[in-house]
Amino acid sequence: MTVPANSPAAVEAIGLTKIYGSGNTEVVAMKDVSVTLARGEVVALLGPSGAGKSTFLTAIGLINPPTAGRIVMGGEPVMDGARALVDLRAYRRKHLGFVFQKANLIPFLNAVENVAVAMEINDVAPRAARKRALELLGYLGVADRATNLPDALSGGQQQRVAVARALANQPSLILADEPTAALDSHRGRQVMELFRKVAHERGSAVMVVTHDQRSLDVFDRTCEMEDGLLRKG
Amino acid sequence: MNLAAKDIRHNFGRFALTAIGIGLLLMIVMGMGGIYRGLIREATLLIDNIGADLWVVQGSTRGPFAEISRVPASLEDRARAVPGVASARRFVSHTVQREHRGKPLRIVVQGLAWPEDRGNWIPLVAGRPLRQAHYEIIADRSLRLELGEKIELGKNVYEVVGLTSGMVGSGGDGLGFFTVSDAQAIQFDVPGEALRLERQSRRARVEAEYIGQVQPLLVERAVGSASGIPALAPPQVSAVMLTIQPGMSAATVAATISTWPDVTVYSTQQQKDLLLSGMVDKAKRQLGLFRVLLIIISTIIMALIIYTLTLDKIHDIAMLKLMGARNGVIVGLILQQALLIGALGYGLAYWLGTFAFPKFPRLVVIENQDLLTLAGIVLGISVLASLLGIGKAMRVEPNKILS
Incomplete structure (x- = not known):
């Protein structure tokens, strides 16, 4: 998929700061972080534990609002400091996809239902949602496990289903927090390549928090955080 | 989904x-x-089915279901004479517990005013209504008695001639329908020795009086059967049930009877209400x-x-x-x-x-x-x-x- 040159950035984070607690217990988890992700771009976010990567990811994922700064998505301002400018839940539903270290599949839904539920939540008709979920599972190479419950899937297969779920509503931004940490290096690389494929073929921006240095060649660029500050980006 | x-x-x-x-x-x-x-x-089963419009009970009592009521059997005849009354029947009801086939048997003994009432109104599932004045019983199935079975109560033996289903008293015990006189015989049955002692007691009381000493015949009568002594009243009944003539008002009849100082009269609904509110x-x-x-x-x-x-x-x-x-x-x-x-x-x-x-x-x-x-x-x-x-x-x- 070709992204028009003049299309607005998938996400613009401007001067994001997150402070937990106050007074003596105040902790600055993230300080004045600004990043822009273009559509179709796949970006790695690196840094040691406690650097503020997850705080940044959850801030632009509209889960954990920043204390200060602005977030603009697709040209539309969505957060101004801790103040939401849009209905965050509806915005996540329509524009964001998430993948985590654990697949977090719903245990009582099989693979295809885990993907379809994300679309049904977004008001897609059940039959259409199931059809598209099967397509996505095929795209990610797990169509043959469509009717298996998560318990019956390997870690890699579960993560692919989680990626399919993140893609279900054709989000403009996919956020992945150490998605390969529980996988062996081979399967980890496969998942990273999958993100690249998704970003380049479907035009979603993808930001992946990772410690895995061996797969960095997969990304268009890398950002690095340390002590709540963006060192390189 | x-x-x-x-x-x-x-x-x-x-x-x-x-x-x-x-x-x-x-x-x-x-x-x-x-x-x-x-x-x-x-x-309320019995009250609903027995077909009485008014219940005449002992004065100042709440009737035979809520408490003990005793009225003379002759009240039946007095009540019949009231304008508007179509029929009057004696009502006798009491519970007995006896041993039968080695097990305790509780029967709510119900008296039917023979010969007017032979139990034709009782819904039978087998057998027939009463055909004779004594020694027959219509029993509820919950008593586990068979048709034709004989049961000893007091000094007499009764034969089961009819069976009902679901006819039980307020305590859940099965009803047994007898003639009023049989029901009273069961109720007032006392051992022979007690009778003999009572008669000796009567003799002693009469002999202690002057008239007993000068009238040997009186002493002789005193030690005889209680029913043979005109001075002693016959056994009392629990209540008298009345049915009202068509076109007559139960309230009018009740108003007449309520002027009698020795009894109280209730409508069927009042009797039901008393039963329900009490028990x-x-x-x-x-x-x-x-x-x-x-x-x-x-x-x-x-x-x-x-x-x-x-x-x-x-x-x-x-x-x-x-x-x-x-x-x-x-x-x-x-x-x-x-x-x-x-x-x-x-x-x-x-x-x-x-x-x-x-x-x-x-x-x-x-x-x-x-x-x-x-x-x-x-x-x-x-x-x-x-x-x-x-x-x-x-x-x-x-x-x-x-x-």
Whole structure:
């Protein structure tokens, strides 16, 4: 998929700061972080534990609002400091996809239902949602496990289903927090390549928090955080 | 897709056990209501079927059902003379417990005013009404007597000539219909030795008086049968039942009789009200309190189970919220499960009740109105029980998925 040159950035984070607690217990988890992700771009976010990567990811994922700064998505301002400018839940539903270290599949839904539920939540008709979920599972190479419950899937297969779920509503931004940490290096690389494929073929921006240095060649660029500050980006 | 149904399928064992537990509790709630209805039906069965318009009872008493009432048997004749009275019958009722076939047998002895009343109004399931003045009985099946079986009560032996079904007294004991004189013979039966002692006592009393010393015939009469002594009144009856002539007002007849200072008169409805307010009211309140307690227990159990099921899904609920699921999706997931547990429990209670209730020793009457009310209560407690889980689910933040 070709992204028009003049299309607005998938996400613009401007001067994001997150402070937990106050007074003596105040902790600055993230300080004045600004990043822009273009559509179709796949970006790695690196840094040691406690650097503020997850705080940044959850801030632009509209889960954990920043204390200060602005977030603009697709040209539309969505957060101004801790103040939401849009209905965050509806915005996540329509524009964001998430993948985590654990697949977090719903245990009582099989693979295809885990993907379809994300679309049904977004008001897609059940039959259409199931059809598209099967397509996505095929795209990610797990169509043959469509009717298996998560318990019956390997870690890699579960993560692919989680990626399919993140893609279900054709989000403009996919956020992945150490998605390969529980996988062996081979399967980890496969998942990273999958993100690249998704970003380049479907035009979603993808930001992946990772410690895995061996797969960095997969990304268009890398950002690095340390002590709540963006060192390189 | 229906998330509640998917979750239930995944946790079927726990869900089914919960529904069974709730079902059994609801069956008890249903049964308690049925027992209360049964109490009322059993208590009022006789009054409803005996066909009396007015009950004349001992003055200042509440009648033969609520308390002891004694009126002279001759009251029947006095009552017949009142304008508007079509018929008057003596009413005798008392409970006896005797041994029969090595087991205790409790009979509510009911006197029929032979020869006017031979029990033709009694709904028989086998046999016939009474045909002779003595030694016949129409028995309820709950007494477990067979047609033609002979039973010894007092000094006489009675043959079962007819059988009824479901004719029991307010205590749940089966009714046995005898002629009034037989019923009285059973009631006032005393051992021979007691009779002999009573006669000796009479002799001593008479002989202590001057007239007894100068009238040997009087002493002779005094030691004879009590029924042969004109100065002694015949045995009393519990009440006299009246039927009113067509076109006449029961209230007018009652007004006439109520001027007699030795008796009190009640309509059939008043007699029923007295019976229910006296005997059944406490049972009603007792059963009502039990029902309330059981409903509260059912609600708490359902709430705990739903809450536990919700806690098990809290991570999944956080994931759904992260994906942007509306509150309605999450509320629906929990509420539908609670409603389904309630509905299954209710259905199970009804189904089990159809097998269990007929085997209860007392009559259990389940009326449609009670079933509807209980369904409403189950709906209410299902919603109430889900509130705890819903509250918990609403407080879950989507970032819980990261923990």
